[in-house]
Amino acid sequence: MTTTKLTWLLIFGIFLVLAYLFSTGQIPVNRVIAETMTTNKKVPFQCRLSLADKQVLEAGVWINFTISNTSDQDLELLSWYTPFEGFMGELFVIKDAEGKTLNYQGPKVKRLTPQPSDFISISAHSELDTELDLTLVYPLSTGSYSISLKPRRLEYKARVNDADLLPFNCSAQELTFNIR
Amino acid sequence: MKYLSTLALSGLSLFALQVNAAQLDAVVDIQSSAAGNVSATLTITNNGQATEKILSWYTDLEEEKIFHVLRDGVEVEFMGPHYKRHAPTEKDFIKLKSGQSLSRSFELTSLYDMSEAGNYEISYDVSSLHLFSNDQPTTQDNGINKVQSANIERLASDASYLWLDGVQSKGLAKVSKKPGGGTECIDGTCFSGRCSNSEKNSIFSALDAADQMANDAVAYLNSHSASNTSARYETWFGEATNSRYNTAASNFDAINDAIDNESITFDCSCNQSYFAYVYPNQPYKVYLCRAFWSARETGTDSRAGTIIHELSHFNVVAGTDDVVYGQSGAKSLAISNPNQALNNADSHEYFAENTPYQN
Numbered sequence: 001m002t003t004t005k006l007t008w009l010l011i012f013g014i015f016l017v018l019a020y021l022f023s024t025g026q027i028p029v030n031r032v033i034a035e036t037m038t039t040n041k042k043v044p045f046q047c048r049l050s051l052a053d054k055q056v057l058e059a060g061v062w063i064n065f066t067i068s069n070t071s072d073q074d075l076e077l078l079s080w081y082t083p084f085e086g087f088m089g090e091l092f093v094i095k096d097a098e099g100k101t102l103n104y105q106g107p108k109v110k111r112l113t114p115q116p117s118d119f120i121s122i123s124a125h126s127e128l129d130t131e132l133d134l135t136l137v138y139p140l141s142t143g144s145y146s147i148s149l150k151p152r153r154l155e156y157k158a159r160v161n162d163a164d165l166l167p168f169n170c171s172a173q174e175l176t177f178n179i180r
Numbered sequence: 181m182k183y184l185s186t187l188a189l190s191g192l193s194l195f196a197l198q199v200n201a202a203q204l205d206a207v208v209d210i211q212s213s214a215a216g217n218v219s220a221t222l223t224i225t226n227n228g229q230a231t232e233k234i235l236s237w238y239t240d241l242e243e244e245k246i247f248h249v250l251r252d253g254v255e256v257e258f259m260g261p262h263y264k265r266h267a268p269t270e271k272d273f274i275k276l277k278s279g280q281s282l283s284r285s286f287e288l289t290s291l292y293d294m295s296e297a298g299n300y301e302i303s304y305d306v307s308s309l310h311l312f313s314n315d316q317p318t319t320q321d322n323g324i325n326k327v328q329s330a331n332i333e334r335l336a337s338d339a340s341y342l343w344l345d346g347v348q349s350k351g352l353a354k355v356s357k358k359p360g361g362g363t364e365c366i367d368g369t370c371f372s373g374r375c376s377n378s379e380k381n382s383i384f385s386a387l388d389a390a391d392q393m394a395n396d397a398v399a400y401l402n403s404h405s406a407s408n409t410s411a412r413y414e415t416w417f418g419e420a421t422n423s424r425y426n427t428a429a430s431n432f433d434a435i436n437d438a439i440d441n442e443s444i445t446f447d448c449s450c451n452q453s454y455f456a457y458v459y460p461n462q463p464y465k466v467y468l469c470r471a472f473w474s475a476r477e478t479g480t481d482s483r484a485g486t487i488i489h490e491l492s493h494f495n496v497v498a499g500t501d502d503v504v505y506g507q508s509g510a511k512s513l514a515i516s517n518p519n520q521a522l523n524n525a526d527s528h529e530y531f532a533e534n535t536p537y538q539n
Contacts, residue, residue, distance in 0.1 A: 105460075106459065108457060110454060110525070
């Protein structure tokens with residue numbers, strides 16, 4: 001009987017600590033609340049988006065993009081239309097609380113032939129990541145938003161000297177975040 | 181006698197002020213190209229016995245407005261930078277030994293508005309407090325108050341004369357606007373970012389070709405239908421439905437309307453390897469980059485096609501995206517996802533360029 005009481009007291013104590021941490025917002029600041037992975041057996045890459053669920057506009061709204069080479073060989077990723085080259089096109093679809101898509105305000109660039117410097121080497125079983133500030137090119141203000149990668153065909157090649165580019169789709173599930 | 185010598189002395193000092201550093205001579209040589217560009221070569225020579233100095237800013241068109249350009253007697257606008265500077269230090273001066281000269285060439289039409297036909301008069305003409313030396317202005321007490329004798333130093337060349345045919349648009353006459361701020365407009369087409377005369381001529385020519393392409397695309401879409409497409413439509417937009425076909429038709433109507441009725445601004449400042457870029461929410465400004473200038477006027481990935489591509493991006497036109505790039509990518513997209521093909525800028529460009537030709 002006493003043991004049960006003690007257990008309940010312990011659980012209650014843990015609950016109090018957690019409630020305190022949650023209400024003061026100590027933990028969620030850099031907490032990744034949602035991670036999505038798209039796995040496709042034929043695709044040697046996995047893409048992942050993450051961002052803190054609570055954001056402050058003044059600090060910029062930074063989203064993290066990670067791409068993993070899940071294959072057994074080193075690969076050359078074409079950086080075009082990936083977050084690794086910054087905003088050269090519309091990378092994300094951001095919707096406000098009403099489901100309305102925000103207007104992309106960055107540039108859209110026409111290029112023709114990828115140059116050697118446009119490729120990024122990613123070793124077998126390793127990953128690369130980068131961060132972008134969404135406030136640079138999307139009219140974000142306080143409120144709730146959802147964000148996903150704009151579906152796009154990306155390309156890679158198996159060896160530096162290969163002429164042929166192989167396509168793959170790098171997609172990620174929708175994340176949500178809130179700006180105070 | 182005392183009076184006379186004072187007069188003579190003051191006369192001498194006045195004379196000295198006006199012929200400051202007469203030892204330096206400036207000569208300007210003007211050359212015009214068939215494409216309409218004008219190159220000015222400035223040569224400054226020290227014809228004196230002693231070493232002379234000149235403030236380097238005044239030998240560089242990228243730093244100061246060093247040429248005086250008149251068209252039929254009226255000064256033309258300078259579109260280069262205006263800097264606010266600190267007082268010069270010794271390292272800002274170029275030293276010229278006796279007999280030594282410096283020579284620099286500048287393309288003028290990208291920095292002066294020389295797009296209108298006329299008789300041009302061009303001279304080098306600069307003035308500054310510190311043109312030839314870093315000496316501080318002397319302060320004199322004339323008994324009432326202190327007067328700073330600020331001696332403006334000047335160096336100028338003789339004028340050169342040149343007739344220019346100017347830049348003309350063909351059959352694209354629209355209402356002219358005067359936006360200012362480094363932007364100038366000719367027959368409703370505007371230029372910013374230092375477009376030279378030869379670049380302006382290329383743009384007009386490409387815009388004319390883009391206009392024909394857009395007219396041709398609209399004519400195709402008006403004379404076919406969703407149930408009656410041909411290889412040209414199917415190659416770039418895939419299988420037609422009424423809804424998709426209507427999207428294609430309204431997209432090209434909007435592109436055609438932008439060319440015919442909107443004031444498009446072309447910016448020549450981009451030095452990247454790209455063809456071009458736009459900010460889709462900022463119609464109708466198109467930034468042209470290096471690949472644009474080396475492309476052919478018509479055909480696949482041409483200058484005219486690039487204009488169609490870029491106009492299609494504007495949200496107020498067709499709001500297209502770069503879903504895939506290149507002909508093979510666009511062809512695959514037409515088969516795999518016709519809806520996305522109608523959202524792809526290159527698909528619109530290739531349909532308009534229609535190269536190789538298809539019915």
